[in-house]
Amino acid sequence: MATPHHRVVIVGTGFSGLGMAIRLAQRGDHDYVVLEKADEVGGTWRDNRYPGCACDVPSRLYSFSFAQFPRWSRDFATADEIWSYLRLVADRYAVRDRIEFGADLRAAEFDETTGRWTLTAGDGRQWTCDALVLGAGALHEPRLPDIEGLESFAGELAHTARWPEGTELAGRRVGVVGTGASAVQVVPKVAPVATHTTVFQRTAAWTMTKHDQEWSPTRQRLFARWPALQRLVRWRTYWSLEARAPLFVRLPGLARFVERIALRELAAAVPDPETRAALTPDYRIGCKRILLSNDYWPAFARPDVSLVTDPIVRVEPDAVVTADGTRHEVDVLVLGTGFDLNGSTDRIDIRGLGGRTLADAWSGGMHTNLGITVAGFPELYLLLGPNTGLGHNSVVTMIEFATDYVLKAIDRGAAGPHVTTRRAQDAFTREMVRRSRHTIWATGCRSWYLDEFGNNTALWPGSTLGYWLRTRRLDDSQFETVSPGRHSPAKESVDAQGI
Template structure:
C-alpha cells in the first residue's frame, strides 16, 4: 500500500500539512525538502497533482503567461514547445516536479480536508478529512488557490434543463458536440479559449455575453528546434529569456495604476485587433467593452474574434430571464432551444478556503473573521489563526505578471517563519490584529487609486464591492516585503518550560 492509495493511513502528527498540490503546494513541499524538513504531508482532494491545470482540460486550455516565466525558478524547463504553454504541457511539468523532487511519498490523494481547528494549548492544528480520518500538524499551509471552485450562474429554471450541461472546469469529453446546438454562458478567460475550438464542430453556437471583455492579440508561437537546443545547451539564454519576460510583464502594472496615456496605448491595440478581426461594424460594437481597460482581466487570443464571425455563431447580449427544459429565454422574450449548455462562468474566487471550516483561537471561525471580505497580513497570515499560512491568499492575485513569482516569495516567507518557530522554541506565531489592520488599510488605499476601483463588476471583488483578490503594485515590492517575518508584527508564544524549571 502506497501513500497515494486513498486508504493509506495518514500519520498521526506531522510538522507541516499542506492542502493542495498545484503550483503552490508543490513549491512549498519542494522547498521544505530543500531545507531538510521531511515531516510533512501533501493533502490532495483529487486523484493527482496539478491544481487548476489538472481540472481545466477544456479544448484550447493554455496559459496567458509565457512559459519561461510560468515555471519555478529552481526548475527551469528548457524544452517548452511554445511561447505560451498548453494545459497538457503545464500539467506534465507539474507531474515531473512531483516525481523529480520525491514528493509522491508525502502525497495523499483522494484526501479532502473538510475543516481544521487550532488547539492553542498544544500549539497544533487538528485537521479533519472527509472520510473521517484526522491528523495533527504544527503548521498548516493552505495551497488551495483562488480558482479551484467553479461558479455556476444563478438562473431560474437551470435545474430543469433536460439537455447536457457542464462547467468548463469540469469538461465532459464523453459528450459529442458535433452537430449539436450549444449555448455558452460567459465570455471570460476560459470561454475565449474553448469557443474557437468548438465553434467549427457544432451546428449552432449561442454565446451569451453579459459584458464584452478586452481581448488583445496573443504573441504566441512554437519554439523552433534551434531555440530549444540553445536553451538546453546554454541555460543562461533561457534565464535571460525569463528575466526579459519578467520585466516586460512587470511594466504592465502601469496599465492598472499608471497615468491614463499608458492604458490608452493598450486600448488602441485592442481596437486595432478588433477591427482587423471583425469586419462587421455591428458585431464590433457588440464586442466593444464599456468598462475601462484593466478593471476586469485583460484577455489574450488570436482566434476568439474570428470565431465569432462564423455564420453558425450568434453573440447574445440580452440578459437571460430563465432556463427552460429545452433552452434559454432572454429578457426580450425570445427562446433559443439548445442541446447543451456550457458554463464559462469562472470560479468562486473570493471565497478562498470555503467550504472548509477553519477554527482558530477562542473558537473563532475564519468565515466569521472574513464576513466583510477576506483579508490577511501580506496575503499570508490571519490574526487569530496561528501557524496558518495561505499561499495565493487574499490580495495576492496579479493582473500583469506570473503568480509563480508570488508563490515563491510566499514560500520563502513561510520557511522563514518555520525557522523562527524552531530556533526560538515557539509554540506558535500569530500576527497581531493591528499589524493586519494597518497592512490592509494601506493596501485598500492603493487599490482605490487603481483602475480596479472603477464601477465594474469582476471576480476580483466581493458582492459588496471589496477587492479581496489583487495585489496593487509591483511584484518585486511584494518580494521585498516577504523577505522574512518582522517579529514585532507577531505575537510569539513560547513552549512552556517543563515543571520545576524556571525561565531564569
C-alpha cells in the same frame, strides 16, 4: 492507532502546494505531508480540461524558477503541458511519497492547549501539525450562475472548471454562457465543429493579440544544453511584463493608448458594425482581466456564431430564454462563469483562537497580512492568498516570494506558535484599500477582483518587486506568541463598513 503528527501539513498540489513541499525538501526538512483530495497532482491545471484551455502567461515564466523546462511546445503552454510539467516536477524532486492522495480536508482546528492544528479529512482520517499551509488557491471551486431552471436543462451541461469527459460538441447546437478567460478559449474551438454556437454575453471583454509561437527543436535543444540562456530569456520576459505594472496601479490613463490598439484589432476581425459594437467594452481596459486571443473576435464573423446580449431569464430543458422572449435552442450548455474565490476555504471548517471560524473572521472581507497570515489563526499560512494575484505578471513569482516568507515564519514558530497581530492585519487592510483606490481596477467595472463590499481583495496593487521587498524578511513586531487560554475570538477591528 495514534494520530500522525507532522511539523508541517500542506494542502493542495498545484504550483503553491508543490512549490512549498519542494522548498521544504530542498533544505532537508522532510517532516511534512501534503493532503490532496484528488488522485493526482496538478491543481487547477488538472481540473480544467475544456477545449482550448491554456495559460495566458508565457510558459518560460509560468513555471518554477528552480525548475526550468526547456521543452515547452510553444510560448503559451496548453493545460495538458502545464499539468505534465507539474507531474514531472513532483517526480523530479521526489515529493510524491509525501502526498496523501484522496485526502479531502474538511476541518482544521487549532488547539490552544497543545499549540497544534488537528486536521480531519472527509473520510475521517486525521493528522496533527505545528504549521498548516493552505495552497489550494482561489481558482478552484466553479461558480455556478444563479439562473432559473438551470437544473432542468436536459442536454449536456458543462462548466469549464469541471469539463465532463467525453462531452461531444460536433454537429450540435452549443450555448456558451460568459465571456471571460475560459469562454474566450472555448468559443474558437467550439465554433468550427458545432452546427451553431450561441454566446450569451453580459459584459464585453477586452481582448488583445496573443503573440504565441511554437518552439522549434533547435530552441529546445539550446535551452536544454545551456540553461543560463533560458534563464536570461526568462528574466527578459519577467521585466517586460513587470514594466506594465504602472498601467494598472499608478497611471491608469495610459490604458487609453492600449484601447486604441485593441479597437483596431476588433475592427479588423469583425466586419459587421452591429456585432462589433456589441463586442466593444464600455469600461477601461485592464479593469477586468485583459484576455489574449487571436481567434475569439474572428469567431463572430462566422455565419454559424451568434452573439446574444439580452440577459438570460431562465433555462428550459432544451433552450435558453432571454429577456426579449427569444428561445435559443441548444443541445449543449457551456458555463464559462469562473470561480468562487472563497470556495477553497469555505469548504473547510477552519477554526482558530477561541474556536472562531475563518468564515466568520472573513464575513466582512478577506483580511490578511501580506496575503499570507490571518489574525487569530496561529501558524496558518496562505499561498496565493487575498491580494496576491496579479494582472500583469506571473503569479508563480508571487507564490515563490510567499513561500520563502512562510519558511522563515515556520522556523520562527519552532520555538512555539505565533500569530499575526490584529494591528498588523488592520494596517495591511487599510493599505490595500488606499493603494487600490486609484488603480485601473477601481475605474467602475464589475469584476471578480472586487468583493461584495467593493474592495479589491484579489490583486496586489503594486509590482512584484515591491512584494518581494515586503516579504523577504519577517517583521517580529507583526507577530505575537500564543499563550494557552489567553486569546478569545475578538471582533475584527477593520470591517467593510469601517474601512
